[in-house]
Amino acid sequence: MSLVTEFNDYRGKMNEKIMASDNKVIKRIFNLDTNTYAEGALSEKTKEMMGLACSMVLRCDDCVKYHLGKCHELGVKSEEIQEIFSVATLIGGTIVIPHLRRATEYWEALINE
Secondary structure, three states: OOHHHHHHHHHHHHHHHHHHOOOHHHHHHHHHHHHHOOOOOOOHHHHHHHHHHHHHHHOOHHHHHHHHHHHHHOOOOHHHHHHHHHHHHHHHOHHHHHHHHHHHHHHHHHHOO
């Protein structure tokens, strides 16, 4: 199973379990997340690129993978991804480098799928 398929399958399965708990607060947080990344004054593509940079700085590998997937879907080019990686690594510092490695691996998996 590919890195991308494994991540997406696990994420989908767990999100279904979480939503099945019917917890109002969790549902509202998920809804807020969905609405935040919707098209608005900023494009969906811009918001996903911002989400990617922030996720790298916060060192959330699952978030990085999710935003890389959305960036890929929205047509972000590899050159743009590298600039996002540069900004995130500059802001986050050298502690981001391990996440940069994993992000690079995941991006390559996405573009080679």
